[in-house]
Amino acid sequence: MRMDRRQLLQLLALSGAGAATARGFSAPVRKRPPNIVVILSDDVGYGDVGCYGANDVKTPHIDELAKDGLRFTNAHCDAATCTPSRYALLTGSYAWRRDGIQVLPGDAKLLIHPDQPTIASILKKAGYRTGLVGKWHIGLGSGTIDWNTAIEPGPCEVGFDEAFFFAATADRVPTVYIHDHNVVGLDPTDPIKVSYRAKIGNEPTGKENPDLLKMKLSEGHDGTIVDGVSRIGFMTGGKSARWTDENMAATFTDKAVQFIETNRDQPFFLYFTPSDIHVPRMPNEQFANQNTCGIRCDVLNELDWSVGRIIDKLKSLHLEEDTIVIFSSDNGPVVNDGYDDGADHHTDSHPPAGPWRGGKYTITEGGTRIPFIVRWKGNVKPGVSDALISQLDLTASLSELAGTRVPQSAAGDSQNVLPALLGRSKIGRQSLVEEAQCLALIEGDWKLIDRAQRPGTTPQPKGRYIPDTILGDAPRETPPQSAIELYNLKADPHEMHNVADQHPEIVTRMKRKLADIRSRQPH
Structure with a gap:
């Protein structure tokens, strides 16, 4: 049962005293x-x-x-x-x-x-x-x-x-x-410059000087080397301020x-x-x-x-x-x-x-x-x-x-x-929307993925690698992607079995709700 605001505030005000009394001594009301x-x-x-x-x-x-x-x-x-x-x-x-x-x-x-x-x-x-x-x-x-x-x-x-x-x-x-x-700790005689478009300055990079790295690269992250690690982007200066x-x-x-x-x-x-x-x-x-x-x-x-x-x-x-x-x-x-x-x-x-x-x-x-x-x-x-x-x-x-x-x-x-x-x-x-390259709606045990619903422009960053496979204890194969996917998370927590074709009425209802949420102007 939901509490109204007055009941909730009363509960919070008395909670300290109530907890203390349960242990056998009294305490003042929370101030x-x-x-x-x-x-x-x-x-x-x-x-x-x-x-x-x-x-x-x-x-x-x-x-x-x-x-x-x-x-x-x-x-x-x-x-x-x-x-x-x-x-x-x-x-x-x-x-x-x-x-x-x-x-x-x-x-x-x-x-x-x-x-x-x-x-x-x-x-x-x-x-x-x-x-x-x-x-x-x-x-x-x-x-x-x-x-x-x-x-x-x-x-x-x-x-x-x-x-x-x-x-x-x-x-x-x-x-x-x-x-x-x-x-913090910046020397004004060694000013910082930063670029995400092109190399600046003469500092070594992961791409040009991999022999200086204390951690090897797998993909991307080959910009300026700081503390033996190459980063995304380029910078010069600020040597006294750089972290370890x-x-x-x-x-x-x-x-x-x-x-x-x-x-x-x-x-x-x-x-x-x-x-x-x-x-x-x-x-x-x-x-x-x-x-x-x-x-x-x-x-x-x-x-x-x-x-x-x-x-x-x-x-x-x-x-x-x-x-x-x-x-x-x-x-x-x-x-x-x-x-x-x-x-x-x-x-x-x-x-x-x-x-x-x-x-x-x-x-x-x-x-x-x-x-x-x-x-x-x-x-x-x-x-x-x-x-x-x-x-x-x-x-x-x-x-x-x-x-x-x-x-x-x-x-x-x-x-x-x-x-x-x-x-x-x-x-x-009752429901929520998730975002990752597209939008998904969760409502109860059901999850609808609508790959046509895009959250603006969200390209995957350079250097990212994670296959859409199981990182848990389920089989390692990945089901084929569809424009519309429907999963029952209680019966199929691994989202392996798209049941959209079996439940067109649920798909229609959830697509309508997702569109409604997206169309709202909450501010």
Whole structure:
């Protein structure tokens, strides 16, 4: 049964006292809304962590979140690639509504207009201190970026009080950190220049100087070499500001922990977006070569360590019952994504998408069915939920949790599923749309893939390699693609048997609904 807003707020206000009383002592009524920590990992698949079935890699800290919280089995990101997925999570709007949202280069302009509400800006207006730590990849500036001066607009213009991040991905230039508006550690006598069109300067590249690489290439990624790894794109200058890949996890995690420590006495929203386990996979030496399932599992250990440090900081500050923690991933897994690191030799023992077919870049469930865990000690009863939810819903749901509302003109695709997130209801949303080269609609057990429905222009990035085969435990063949595909995910979770011809009435109804959703103007 769904609760109305008054009932829900009463429940939240009394939850701390109720949990304490159940343990035999009284506690004051909650005087402020809960802190919110969203941990968005990169390229982590449904089957990549222990609590979702991984056996060959240990992820004790993520598993602890699941043990103490609610683990969702039917949670989805918006898209099977990172930029549209992250845009949708922050704005509560399907990325495919905007033409041209694709995997961005490192010098792309900001996709979110400063006037467009985001989770961060809504929570900031509700009195939260808001912070971003980690990967951004939604663009910066309003045109050509000068990396040697203040870079804006960026995260601080769309709702974040503090931001420590890099512009795109670890395999793209520029390979530098940015604090709020400025490159960290930049020597003004060594200015940065970046190009995604042609080589600039005289620095070695992966294409011209493969002998200098400490990680071999498989496809693409043959631009400027930084820290022994060649990247997508070209850059010169900024040598004092360039990161060391093996220290990146510690750098970001230190900043995230510092944000929690600094803001412990006020409501805070931390959007922690570690680079792990995106390529190039360069784990710190304490995690390297530790797993029989290879380097992807090594960086999974590193990610789990980062999550553990967040949990430990909340524990040490006695904030566990005052903080809701959400762990998820921006899209499904990818194995060989431009670097020959041997990860593709281990998918038999460690299927990263778990039982689903495909992964990053694919419209099959492995592309958008992702791990999603909600933990709020004393307020969310531990368990497992099969409620259908989307990361889109965080905007409306977390706004409700904070005691505020989404502006009427914003986040039109986000639904308030807070009762499901808190385990008070088994029902989430009724349907959702997935994006990867085309659009798909999920409604109940049914999934319709309409390959004629294109989400603007979303070409696959150079350096991408993942066959549309099984990365889980199903047969390794791929069924032929059709213009219209219909699958019953309960009976056929691997999407192997297209039953569109057997159920024309369901196809007609779902095509009509998909067209209706696409035609809406939510803002």
